Amino acid sequence: MSIRLAIAVTHLxxxxxxxxxxxxxxxxxxxxxLAVSSLMRGSxxxxxxxxxxxxxxxxxxxxxxxxxxxxxxxxxxxxxxEVRRVKPLTxxxxxxxxxxxxxxxESLPGLRAAPVLMGSVVLTFAGRIEGVxxxxxxxxxxxxxxxxxxxxxxxxxxxxxxxxxxIVIGVGLAKKFGLEMGSVVNAASPGGExxxxxxxxxxxxxxxxxxxxxxxxxxxxxxxxxxxxNRINRFIIQLDDPYAARDVAAVIEERTGYKSVSWLEASExxxxxxxxxxxxxxxxxxxxxxxxxxxxxxxxxxxxxxxxHDIAILKSMGFHARDVRRIFLxxxxxxxxxxxxxxxxxxxxxxxxxxxxxxxxxxxxxLVHLPIYWGYEQYLxxxxxxxxxxxxxxxxxxxxxxxxxxxxxxxxxx
Amino acid sequence: xxxxxxxxxxxxxxxxxxPVTLVQDVTLAVERGEFVVIMGPSGSGKSSLLYLLGLLxxxxxxxxxxxxxxxxxxxxxxxxxxxxxxxxxxFQFHFLLxxxxxxxxxxxPLRRLGVLTEDAARRRARExxxxxxxxxHGHKRPYQISGGQRQRVAIARALANDPPLILADxxxxxxxxxxxxxxxxxxxxxxxAFGKTVIAVTHDLTFAGAADRRIGIVDxxxxxxWRA
Numbered sequence: 001m002s003i004r005l006a007i008a009v010t011h012l013x014x015x016x017x018x019x020x021x022x023x024x025x026x027x028x029x030x031x032x033x034l035a036v037s038s039l040m041r042g043s044x045x046x047x048x049x050x051x052x053x054x055x056x057x058x059x060x061x062x063x064x065x066x067x068x069x070x071x072x073x074x075x076x077x078x079x080x081x082e083v084r085r086v087k088p089l090t091x092x093x094x095x096x097x098x099x100x101x102x103x104x105x106e107s108l109p110g111l112r113a114a115p116v117l118m119g120s121v122v123l124t125f126a127g128r129i130e131g132v133x134x135x136x137x138x139x140x141x142x143x144x145x146x147x148x149x150x151x152x153x154x155x156x157x158x159x160x161x162x163x164x165x166x167i168v169i170g171v172g173l174a175k176k177f178g179l180e181m182g183s184v185v186n187a188a189s190p191g192g193e194x195x196x197x198x199x200x201x202x203x204x205x206x207x208x209x210x211x212x213x214x215x216x217x218x219x220x221x222x223x224x225x226x227x228x229x230n231r232i233n234r235f236i237i238q239l240d241d242p243y244a245a246r247d248v249a250a251v252i253e254e255r256t257g258y259k260s261v262s263w264l265e266a267s268e269x270x271x272x273x274x275x276x277x278x279x280x281x282x283x284x285x286x287x288x289x290x291x292x293x294x295x296x297x298x299x300x301x302x303x304x305x306x307x308x309h310d311i312a313i314l315k316s317m318g319f320h321a322r323d324v325r326r327i328f329l330x331x332x333x334x335x336x337x338x339x340x341x342x343x344x345x346x347x348x349x350x351x352x353x354x355x356x357x358x359x360x361x362x363x364x365x366x367l368v369h370l371p372i373y374w375g376y377e378q379y380l381x382x383x384x385x386x387x388x389x390x391x392x393x394x395x396x397x398x399x400x401x402x403x404x405x406x407x408x409x410x411x412x413x414x
Numbered sequence: 415x416x417x418x419x420x421x422x423x424x425x426x427x428x429x430x431x432x433p434v435t436l437v438q439d440v441t442l443a444v445e446r447g448e449f450v451v452i453m454g455p456s457g458s459g460k461s462s463l464l465y466l467l468g469l470l471x472x473x474x475x476x477x478x479x480x481x482x483x484x485x486x487x488x489x490x491x492x493x494x495x496x497x498x499x500x501x502x503x504x505f506q507f508h509f510l511l512x513x514x515x516x517x518x519x520x521x522x523p524l525r526r527l528g529v530l531t532e533d534a535a536r537r538r539a540r541e542x543x544x545x546x547x548x549x550x551h552g553h554k555r556p557y558q559i560s561g562g563q564r565q566r567v568a569i570a571r572a573l574a575n576d577p578p579l580i581l582a583d584x585x586x587x588x589x590x591x592x593x594x595x596x597x598x599x600x601x602x603x604x605x606x607a608f609g610k611t612v613i614a615v616t617h618d619l620t621f622a623g624a625a626d627r628r629i630g631i632v633d634x635x636x637x638x639x640w641r642a
Contacts, residue, residue, distance in 0.1 A: 002525075003526055006518075007511075011513070014513050312509075314522070315494065316468075317498065317522060318496075318523060407465050407470050410470070410505065410583070
């Protein structure tokens with residue numbers, strides 16, 4: 001052990017109480033930092049997981065991000081071209097050449113895609129009339145991109161696949177209409193087509209609006225009902241790595257030309273709320289550590305004051321100003337390190353305790369454990385911040401100690 | 415042979431609204447192996463002169479030559495390094511670190527210099543304690559031994575890195591007659607048997623009587639006519 005470190009250790013060991021008090025500050029600071037951070041990050045991840053699970057990672061729709069340019073503008077991009085009174089060509093809605101586009105999307109690694117034709121229909125049953133969204137799906141493909149099948153209370157997607165005239169509805173709609181499994185409803189399209197469909201499945205997602213207005217039928221059936229044969233207007237894409245959604249969406253949009261919206265883009269407002277929430281949380285928990293740093297400052301500057309004579313004698317003996325500075329910086333580092341380690345242990349304990357707490361969120365039927373995030377980066381962050389504040393707090397007294405002039409002290413004595 | 419320590423027109427003025435002159439125009443040379451005492455009335459500037467000679471303070475005029483080397487251009491780190499290797503201090507109040515054992519106090523300069531291994535440094539420190547009759551006190555804390563013993567520990571510590579020059583500020587000022595005689599004898603033996611040079615500031619006439627040469631300081635100047 002270097003002599004500087006030995007002196008630093010002696011200083012701390014001989015002042016057990018102030019040392020313990022300032023150590024406790026750091027320990028509690030780090031522990032609370034971890035407990036709060038793990039809970040906040042845990043709930044954030046829980047929230048994002050729900051978001052990712054319940055919404056498509058990427059939705060490609062039959063829309064363009066920007067209005068289509070006039071050919072003249074494309075031909076002379078630098079020219080002063082202005083085309084007035086343009087009436088765009090009536091376009092058949094839907095994704096053009098969707099089979100080829102689907103093949104391209106499916107050729108990308110790490111994703112599954114499903115075609116959907118979405119439209120509005122009016123359901124009638126026993127004199128009740130309700131406008132709903134009807135999605136035409138291919139059950140085999142939909143299974144790969146959606147968690148809807150887990151939400152079925154009765155029936156299944158396979159039952160839909162087996163019954164060309166089947167329809168799957170939410171429990172909210174079933175209640176409203178008084179529908180049961182096997183009930184037969186009429187679906188009318190805006191174009192006047194009418195089909196009779198039989199309820200072969202029911203789901204409950206927990207989102208009331210979705211459960212009341214979303215229905216599913218086979219793609220072929222919906223194409224017939226909406227009079228748009230062989231058309232689809234949407235690709236639903238699920239990724240193995242949800243966080244790659246933004247990049248993958250950009251690639252797809254570039255190749256297909258159609259608007260591809262990733263879940264990140266679709267929920268940008270929520271993501272920014274989470275960011276602000278994290279900023280607030282980290283400012284508050286960091287403030288605890290800053291307060292703890294004052295304890296360290298107090299302890300070390302008291303030691304410096306008490307030890308002015310020792311500092312003078314060390315310097316007269318030939319210790320450099322930086323040797324003296326290092327002694328007191330080392331005290332800060334030791335307090336920071338030991339405090340961080342004990343704080344990490346206590347923090348892990350608190351986290352384990354929190355992870356065992358069960359709560360019943362509003363609307364849920366089962367008790368759930370508090371979501372706790374165990375990621376290592378928060379340990380590094382907590383320990384790093386604690387260490388930085390400890391060293392910062394030690395720096396000022398250490399600098400003062402380095403500046404002690406032995407002669408000033410000796411004159412005072414003699 | 416060149417003197418181990420020489421001062422040329424040394425002056426030290428404390429700046430301030432009313433500048434205070436501590437030392438002025440001191441020129442002296444101390445030979446290797448000499449035992450020199452600096453004497454003078456209280457407040458005459460003799461301690462200030464010792465601090466200048468010991469490179470603890472920097473002169474406002476003149477210069478100090480240590481072993482022929484001009485120290486006036488030295489920065490704080492160079493001064494500290496020079497003190498570590500070439501100078502040993504003994505003060506009136508022993509100035510031992512209370513939280514360290516006697517042995518650890520003697521080890522401080524050895525460890526800071528870091529030339530010897532830990533084992534060798536311990537051997538050297540024990541040897542010094544033995545020579546000063548402190549062999550059984552190594553493990554004790556400074557407050558567990560007498561004033562005279564503490565001053566001998568301070569001497570052992572000053573000798574740790576084997577410096578050619580020992581500077582002492584009232585080394586017997588706080589001791590009873592017997593302990594003072596002992597310290598005086600040790601410092602004298604250092605010059606005689608070990609070739610060390612000792613410069614001591616003192617009020618103690620008996621102590622001064624043991625020296626080879628006495629320098630009188632009055633009002634910061636050398637006064638050749640000064641008699642205690």
